[in-house]
Amino acid sequence: MIKISKRTTPNLAVALLCTAMLTACLQEPSSVQSQGDTIATPQRAETSGLSEEYSWLRKQQIAQVDYRLSVNLDSTSESFTGTVHADIQFEKILQQPLTIDFAGGTVKSLKVDGKETPFKYNGYFIAVASQHLPNRQHVITINYQHPYSNNGSGLHRFEDPRDGKVYMYTDFQPYDANRLFPHFDQPNLKARYTLDVTAPKDWVVISAEREGRVEKQGEKKHWFFPQSQKFSSYIFSLHAGPFHIWEDNADGVPLRLMARQSLAEYVKTEDWFTFTKQSFEFFQPYFEIDYPFKKYDQILVPDYNAGAMENVGSVTFNDSYVSRGEKTQAQRMRLANVIAHELAHQWFGNLVTMDWWDGLWLNESFATYMANLSLAENSEFTNTWENFYLGTKQWAYYSDQRPTTHAIQLPVENTDEAFTNFDGITYGKGGSVLKQLPYYLGKEEFRKGVSRYLKELSFQNSTLDDFISHLGKAAGVNLETWQQQWLYRAGLNTIEASFQCDDDRITNLTLTQTASEEYPTLREQRTQLGFYRMDGEGMKRYATLPVLYRGATTKVEDAQGLPCPQILYPNESDWAFVKVNLDSVTLKNMALHINAIEQPFARLMLWQSLFDSAYDAKLPLDEYISFVISNGAAEQDINAIRLNSRYLSYVYSYLNQIPIDDQRREKLLKAIEEFSWQQLQQASTASDQQKTWFELFAEVAHSKVALNNAKQLLVGEHEIDGLKLDPDMRWELIRLQNRYLFADYEQAITQELRKDHSDRAKLNAIAAEAIRPLPEVKEKWLQNLIHNRDEFKLSELRKATSNLFTDEQLPLFYSNSERIFSELDKINNEDSPELISTYTRIFPLMCSKEGAQQISDALEKKQQLKPMLVKALKNHRYTSERCTKMGQAMLDQKKG
CATH class of the missing domain: 2.60.40 (Immunoglobulin-like)
Structure with missing residues (x-):
């Protein structure tokens, strides 16, 4: 299998740098030294990622760049090959080496203007000495090879276990486009791309442009794409495979929807195309700019690390948005929302792009707000803003109360920090702040400001000041104070x-x-x-x-x-907000x-306030539970039901660890369990309420009676009118059996795998095994995560870590905690932020002062942890401390 975390080491012959260059790479000067008509730039540090300082200096070197890219894809190989021609115009004659981003590949040759040229390659970037670039314009040609990814970044390869068909897709944000081809991977070096791809003959190849022609070459086809418009490389794309394709159009814009063959039967194309066309209908007049690209493809892909990605003209979606059963209305709305979000990015993010990653929030916040506005103004969903409040807004509120909160607009020193900022502040708080801005400025004034901003900066890069100044001018309001209060200062009022x-x-x-x-x-x-x-x-x-x-x-x-x-x-x-x-x-x-x-x-908002009181340790948990059980049964609004169900699940987790006597604990846990079962049986048949209560029941069932009810549902010995178990719901019940080692829990996995041959089944089987409260199972998966992770896809490791230590299994965690904490150093040295993120999922809720102290000790001893690990550990500690306070409130109540 392809390694998911260790990057391919380049040949020593091209990796060795001269002693002088190695010394220079240790430091990164902070200023540009101009000498006549030349630019002197510092040497670049030999690390993964890209710093803002170096990206700014490189922007001073390069006036313009265009790429011609040829890629050869093979369904059976572990790597692909390519050639890129970078046509570069420099601002001035270079004095220092030029670096070209390219992580984890092999550089076979490099030419400047057709002539073989010496270069240095360290596994992170290629360096070309300035004497080999004596003019203001050159074409650099690089032949290279790179392994396919199986961690969802770069060019990801997936083999469908149901039919053996192979699919590939790219995911680049914020700094993985250089895993497809060597180039200058920073948002403010926009370029045009001319692509050609050789691929198996039964594949379709998708990128930003629609193919101009396709030539047959035996068992392969050669796809040629015309030159694209100018945009940043992180939104360039290359997807390929034997996709099933559906077609439509949105007021003349060609639409395609694609999914792998084994999933095609479950795709509700009417929803996809309806939601897409409704979004087009809203955005084009709102922005007063027609869709700026030539076609719009939406591709459903597996093993995806995010919800979706706004690649120009070829958006990728996590194929978990395809349900193997009937979607609830909330699930349909989530789909409509993500479709609108990614389409909004085609204007805000793709047409006009942030200059650097400190502007990430503006991209994501704007798309978050605009997606909800689109649904509220032009869709079937009449409760859009209630859903926004229930989901995005609460994510933002909780993120802003944590010790890891930050200003919406903050410095981002490098691309590693950029990855860390994909959070509830960037998306949730930023979107919420933009939501309240039209109330402050006026809705039409806000719209005009956005439209003028997009028109004046089309196909360019922009900064926050550009956006704010356009809004202020449209409304006749000085927004300097507002900007300082809301964007540059953290915290929740x-x-x-x-x-x-x-x-x-x-x-x-x-x-x-x-x-x-x-x-x-x-x-x-x-x-x-x-x-x-x-x-x-x-x-x-x-x-x-x-x-x-x-x-x-x-x-x-x-x-x-x-x-x-x-x-x-x-x-x-x-x-x-x-x-x-x-x-x-x-x-x-x-x-x-x-x-x-x-x-x-x-x-809905009052139910939320009630839980806030419990979360803030003002209202004891047993009083909260009593109130919800006494009053929640009468609630018929689906969003309020979803909210109460969510928080009963949270409270169930807290109760498993709060230091109260076992009799009191079991009484409360049993009350939640019985309430969920009662609501499940009494809910309207085939309703969203019914599915919501099913999800809660599958999470909180733990007594023999409840587990037997769950098993009878699974094997068909008990039926609830209107409740139809789809394959994924069946796996929830199997996971529950394994969580408590109930009945034939091992056989349940084996039998279900005979019926369900999908990749989802394989992942669910991993979850069901990893969750077993057995020391040997925990040891097996810790070994896999720590020592054998190269044998697994990232999606498989993520499924295991997310299920390895549930709240009632804390003793099993503590028996392994020393080892888990000691491995942080090794995980910290990985180049893959996706793997680091996956490892942090292993930490359960630790509702004790001792648990919080263990995290504090790790943070104190391991001073060099990357931002993502530091943030995750601090958040775990905060949650543990919160839980401890909630437990103390219950103890104080009993004393009182």
Whole structure:
């Protein structure tokens, strides 16, 4: 198998650098020295990745570059070969070596203007001495070889276990395009690409352009693609394989949808094309720019590390978006959302691109906001913003309360740091901040600013200041203060409303804003107040009031004279990005009347506030559980049901570790288990509610009675009206059996694999085995992860680590923890951020001071850990400390 973590070592003959160059590479000067009409640049450090400093200096060297790329693909080989011609115009005559990014491959030859030229290659980049580039324009030709990837980055190769067919796709963000071909892999060196590919005759080849011609060559075909428009290399692409293809068009733009043959029967093409065309219908008039590229392909691919990637004209999607059963409405909305997100990127990110990775948030935040706006304005989904609040917004809130929070706009020193910033701040908080900006500026003013920004900077690179200045000009507003408050400073604010009434009328209403000691910034934004009173049997909203608040207190004069509320929510309909503390009157009436509140969105936000109280250790967990079980059964809104189900699962995890007596613990765990089973049986047949409760039951079932119910569902001895188990739901029940070594848990895997030959089945079988609470199983998979990982695909390792130590298996983790922590040094030395991310999944919730201290010790002893490992460990420690506080709240309650 192809190695997934160790990069191919180049030949010593081309890897050895001269002593002088090695010495120079140890340091990276911080300034450019100009001498006449030449540019002196520092030598580049011999490490993986690319620093911002060096990328900026290289941008000063290169005025323009275009690439002609030839690639030879083979379905049976472990590597591919290629030739790239880089037509480069330099700003000035070079004085120092030129470096060309190319990680993990072999350089066979290099020519400058057709002449064989000496070069140095260290496995990370190629260096060409300045004396071999004496002019302002040269063509550099490189013949190379590179192994296929099986970790989802670079050019990934996948063999389908069902039919043996081979598929390939690329994934490059932020710095893996140089694993396809040698080039200058930084976003501000945009280029045009002319591609030709030799591949097996039954394959289709896909890239940014549609092929111009295809020539037969025996058992292969040669595909020729015309020169593309100018864009950054991280959104260039090359996909190939015997894909099943469906075609349509969006107002004249050719659309294709592709999936591997074994998955084609499950693809609901009507949804894919409908959601895509609706997104086109919204974005083109909104941006006032027609789709800027010539065609739009969407390719479903396996083993994918992310949800999707916005490659120009050939977007890749994780094929887990294809369900082997009926999708819930929430799953359909997630699909529509990701389709809209990637299409939005074709304008914002692809047409206009960030200058460097410190602008990643703007790309992702904008696509996040625009996708939801598109669904809200032009789709069947009427509760889009409720889903945004339930998912993206909560991700952002929790990320912003962690010790690893950061400003939305922050320096990114290198591409390793860029990878670390694909998080809840970059996507969630950034998208939420953009969501509240139209309320601040005006919706049409915001739209005009975006449109002008895209028009003026088409096919160029941009910075945050470019974007903000266009918004400010369109609205006639100076956004400097807003920019500083929201983009350059971290932390989450909290607001609380307080009010007094006389003769059943409000006489005074004040909003109080607070901030944490670490991040004391008080911000300005527009929110909306929602006022509720009982009217007959219902708690009805009788008024809303927009408010622009700032500073520590804001007196709301316009509220005076309104009827006195029984419930007052200070962020009605989720305008603002802020955490809410409920006043005492609202808390009392919410507890009495939550099911009487007629606005589903309001109930959703109040249910969230209830869990926030438990998460903040203000409300003991048993009181939280009691309230949800007593009131949650009557809740019919699917988003509120999803929210309560999610948090009951979290609470179940905490309870497994909180230091309370076992009798009390089991009583609470059993209450959650029985509630989930009851709701599953009582839910409407074939409904989204039914599937939601099934997922919770499969996660919290643990007693013999519940496990027997699960087994009977699996083998067909018990049926619930309307509940149809698709293959993936069956695997959830098999995983549950193995988690508790219940009944014929080993046979269950074997029997299911006879029916299900898919790659998903193989991954689920790994999960079901790894989750077994047996020392020998944990030892086996630790060996695989630490010593034998080259024998597995990254997707397989990820499945194992995610299931290796569940919350009730903490003793098994502790018996291996010294070894797991000691391996951090070796994992830290890997070049693959994907592997590092996979390893961090091995750490379970450690709800104790001892567990938190173990993480602190590791952080203190291992000072050289990469940002991704440091961030993951700090977040694990934070979660452990949170859980400990929640446990203490329960102990204090009992003492009281």
